Amino acid sequence: MCKKVDIVILSGFLGSGKSTLLANLIKYEQKQGRKIGVIMNEMGEVNIDRELIPSDTPLRELLNGCVCCNLRGELSLQIKELLNIHELDVIYIESTGAAHLIETVDACTHPTLANYITMKGIITVVNAKQWLHGKMSIKLKKLMKEQVKFADVIVINKMDTVEANMLDSLVASIKEINGEGAIFPAVHANINPAIFFSNNCPIKSQTYDDTKEEHAHLHLNTFTFRFEHPINRIRLENWLTKLPGQLYRAKGFVEIDESPGTYLLNYSYGSIMLEYCRKNLDYPTLLVVIGENLDYEHMITTITEVQTKL
Incomplete structure (x- = not known):
């Protein structure tokens, strides 16, 4: 199996210190001999924080919008471009302070990227005073x-x-909202990045293959399933609806038993949408699911039920 590139998302409201933390993480990664790419999202026309990124680091900027809404497709394209041009170990994505994380993860896990990336986790930076006062x-x-x-x-x-x-x-107060995340206090985002990659922290720098361990430590689960046969649309919809845990999104390229060809599948809010794909393009037949507390063992043992063996 070919090596995959890690994806780490940096989240947090405006002025929390995301860019400063990102600069520290880049320095640490470089000392470890890892090759880093960066995507920075900014709501305005100018990204002031780009000056914190070393000049030799591949950088893409998404301006005048948010990666979780009007720039979602652009984020997927920029990830593809970094993967095509550079040999990387990790891509850090600094989202705008207004970004919603589920939609950001959704943009990072486009089906065409599934064979090339691994979602390593989400780091959220909180401004202590802002969180405490709640104004x-x-x-x-x-x-x-x-x-x-x-x-x-x-x-x-x-x-x-x-x-x-x-x-x-x-x-x-943070544990009341997220009792599973690792919590670290800091000043000027000055924290030893090695902590993030220790065995006691959800985000690790090792490379995994497509197994349960690749995703099990993450708060937002992302799993990829590959299909060897066409799927039955009704059975797949029933399978998705009855999954244990909280399913937020599912998407992929599939062949369906009722009609020839390859279709782009999107599932949300309990229904499947299918869009016919152009011919003569090599689409991977797979499904990416995003959710919380998803039962991998249940999914892997029942996914075969949605396929139709010809």
């Missing part, structure tokens, strides 16, 4: 809680802006 709109509170909820690692940054004795309260 923000209801909409923003909901967004920040979502960024914490789906993170594998939470960095409580800018601890120098609050009293030292408030750390326990901060950690407790």
